[in-house]
Amino acid sequence: MTQAEPVAPSAPHKYPASLRVLHWLRVLLIFGLIAAGWTMTSLDDETAEKFGQLYPLHKSFGLLVLLIVLAQLGIRALSRLPGPAELPKHERVLSQVVHVAIYALLLIVPLMGYAMSSSFAHSDGVTLFGLHVPELLPKNDTAFRVFQFLHKVLAYTLLGLVALHVAGALKHRFVDKNPKADVLPRMM
Numbered sequence: 001m002t003q004a005e006p007v008a009p010s011a012p013h014k015y016p017a018s019l020r021v022l023h024w025l026r027v028l029l030i031f032g033l034i035a036a037g038w039t040m041t042s043l044d045d046e047t048a049e050k051f052g053q054l055y056p057l058h059k060s061f062g063l064l065v066l067l068i069v070l071a072q073l074g075i076r077a078l079s080r081l082p083g084p085a086e087l088p089k090h091e092r093v094l095s096q097v098v099h100v101a102i103y104a105l106l107l108i109v110p111l112m113g114y115a116m117s118s119s120f121a122h123s124d125g126v127t128l129f130g131l132h133v134p135e136l137l138p139k140n141d142t143a144f145r146v147f148q149f150l151h152k153v154l155a156y157t158l159l160g161l162v163a164l165h166v167a168g169a170l171k172h173r174f175v176d177k178n179p180k181a182d183v184l185p186r187m188m
C-alpha cells in the first residue's frame with residue numbers, strides 16, 4: 001500500500017491576531033507621535049508643558065513603537081502569513097517595497113530620536129514612562145544636529161510612505177474590480 005503524500009497546509013487568509021492588533025495599535029501611535037512631534041516643536045520654549053510633559057511623553061511613546069516593531073518582526077518571523085496578494089506584478093512589488101521601507105523607518109526614526117536626545121548636551125534625558133534609559137552616546141553638538149535633521153526628515157518620509165500604503169489599500173478595495181485584490185480583510 002502506498003503512503004499518502006503529506007498535504008501542504010494552505011496559507012492562512014489573514015495575518016495572525018497578534019500582528020493585526022499590533023498593526024492597528026502602531027497606526028494610532030505613529031499618527032499620535034507625528035502630530036505630537038509637530039505640535040511640540042511649534043510651541044514656544046516658555047510653554048511649561050513643552051519640555052515638562054510633551055517631550056518626555058513623545059520619547060516614551062517613540063521608544064514603545066521601537067519595542068512594538070521589534071516584537072512584531074519577531075512574531076512575523078515565527079508565524080504563517082497569508083500568501084502574496086493577487087495583484088498585478090508591479091503593484092505587488094511596489095507594495096512589498098513600501099512595507100520593507102516602512103519597517104526600516106519604524107526602526108530608524110526612533111533610533112535617530114534616541115541618538116538625538118542622547119547626544120544633546122542640554123538634554124533632559126530619555127525616559128520610558130518614568131523609567132530612566134541610559135544615554136549611550138557622547139555629547140556632541142554636530143552629531144546632535146545631524147540626528148535631529150535625520151529624525152525630522154525620516155519621520156515625515158515615513159508619513160509620506162504611509163499615505164502611499166493607505167492609498168494602495170483603499171485602491172485595492174474600492175477601485176480594483178477583482179475582490180481577491182482586496183487585502184484589507186487580511187489585516188482586520
Ligand code: HEM
Pocket residue numbers: 030033034035036037038041055058059060061062063065106109110111112113114116117126148151152155156
Ligand atoms: C516612530 C517613532 C517616532 C516618530 C514617528 C517621531 C516623530 C517626530 C516628529 C514628526 C517630530 C517633529 C520634527 C519637527 O517638525 O521638527 C519629532 C520631534 C522630536 N522627537 Fe520624535 N519621533 C519618534 C520617536 C522619538 C524617540 C524614540 C525620541 C527620543 C527618545 C524622539 C525624540 C524627539 C525629540 C527630542 C524631538 C524634538 C526635536 C527638536 O526639538 O527639534 N522621537 N519626532
Ligand code: HEM
Pocket residue numbers: 023026027028030031076082085095099102103162165166169170183184185186187
Ligand atoms: C502609521 C500607519 C501605518 C503603518 C506604519 C503601516 C504599516 C504596515 C506594514 C509594515 C505592513 C506589512 C505587514 C507585514 O507583512 O508584516 C502593513 C500591512 C497592511 N496595512 Fe498598514 N500601516 C499603516 C496604516 C494602515 C492603514 C490606515 C490601513 C488601512 C487603510 C492599512 C492597511 C494595511 C493592510 C490591508 C495590510 C496588509 C497588506 C497585505 O496583506 O498585502 N495600514 N501595514
